[in-house]
Amino acid sequence: NAGVTQTPKFQVLKTGQSMTLQCAQDMNHEYMSWYRQDPGMGLRLIHYSVGAGITDQGEVPNGYNVSRSTTEDFPLRLLSAAPSQTSVYFCASSYSMHQNHEQYFGPGTRLTVT
């Protein structure tokens, strides 16, 4: 199993550009989520999904869209990048939303918006 994969690893955007961060898992996990990690702060939840076709907002959803058309993929879209979105983004997955299971994290995407 590849686990949770993310692409790209690094990205530089100009303000106003759009892009999609890709996330995929091959463990047939129900729950997938996107976090951002900023210096001096804990990981913060952006959006999450409990299955194909079902998504919901987390703590910091503004400026981001998600969709989940398959169990495996959970892309994160930045519609119009802003410098405040400079961060490291992690995708994670877990077997179930409503039971206690280990969380698996992707390697992260380091995004800089200039």
Place this chain on the structure above:
Amino acid sequence: KNEVEQSPQNLTAQEGEFITINCSYSVGISALHWLQQHPGGGIVSLFMLSSGKKKHGRLIATINIQEKHSSLHITASHPRDSAVYICAVSPLLTGANSKLTFGKGITLSVRP
């Protein structure tokens, strides 16, 4: 809003020392996770626990649900243990065990 506090914020130890990292939280939880992040690297789950104690190699995690406190112990520390250690909890009130609330993490440096 649940708050997860970790202490100390930064920690430096000498190789071979016994290290303790603490985590406290303010509401009822269904589980607590300890995660490890190496510099520039991804995040790896070390432990998930809801009671008692777990051990894996040189790492031991304990939790006291009544006191809302958990500790991560590293025995015979090694420079490769240098990393950020993150505590995260599943608050009972959310009804969603996978929606974690994270502490800020503790940066551990182990000197040879």
